[in-house]
Amino acid sequence: MDLVRLIYTSTITEKFEVDDIARILKVARVKNKALNVTGLLSFNRQFFLQCLEGTRQDVNQIYHKIATDPRHKKPEIIDYQEIPHREFDGWNMGYLQNTESLRELF
């Protein structure tokens, strides 16, 4: 079965509220678990950065849902490739706080 990893960034819109992170993670963890999609989400005051891993079909399906979410805009895929194994096995959507070390990445 083809495993892929998709990484994208997007820009937070005015519809986004800080409490939305908890809401997004709650829904994501249930839905991603059902599809066996794993990954990581991070955000700063301006941008989201998310990594999704799973079968090609499942990752594409979730990404297409996420990409039209009004809480963010301008989603840009920065990496999409087949992977031999998952980096975030067991994390149906981990949350990475915006720390000093992530500042440069954003």
Ligand SMILES: Cc1cc2nc3c(=O)[nH]c(=O)nc-3n(C[C@H](O)[C@H](O)[C@H](O)COP(=O)(O)O)c2cc1C
């Ligand atoms: C930045 C961001 C990341 C998201 N990540 C996920 C995710 O990993 N999995 C997921 O199911 N929904 C995620 N969502 C939420 C989806 O866009 C959507 O609201 C959710 O899947 C519920 O869809 P439904 O109401 O059609 O069931 C994310 C939303 C945003 C803004």
